[in-house]
Amino acid sequence: MLDKVYEPAKVEPKWVKIWRQERRRVERGHENDLPPYAIVIPPPNVTGALHIGHGLDETLQDVLIRYHRLLGQPTCWVPGTDHGGIATQAMMEKQLKTEKLTRHQLGREKFLERMHRWTADCKETILGQLARLGCSLDWEREAFTMDGPRSRAVFYAFDHLWK
DSSP states (O other), rough: OOOOSOOOOHHHHHHHHHHHHHHHSSOOOOOOOOOOEEEEOOBBBOOOOHHHHHHHHHHHHHHHHHHHHHHOOOEEEEEEEEEOOHHHHHHHHHHHHHTOOOEEEEEEEHHHHHHHHHHHOOOOOHHHHHHHHHHOGGGGEETTTTSSHHHHHHHHHHHHHHH
């Protein structure tokens, strides 16, 4: 007999663990002449949690990745999150407003520190949601737009364009 109300906390941790273990065993490619197939997740902004639109988008990407794996193509589905600077700042200022504070009162360093904590929490939430959806991402390749390699690449590009 099924419970009247679905309680994901009873079910999801077991399956997330199994999916992650199985994902480690999925071959990323075969020795054949098929071209590689890759999707870089259009990174959700770290401004909260995923919504139904993200769920649909990630489901479609998962179907495409699994299909190309079945064809024997080397595949890579890169998970990532985006700091969404302006959107994240707006969310942070909204939070500060409930505390009757402004970013100016906090100062730049404290404001950035809070934004980084906020983005870390959101990133954990979002990636956890993707794992619970069963997305077959290449978790070892997870990227964040503000991490070292991406920050250096952006700086290089802007510097190059400036010069």
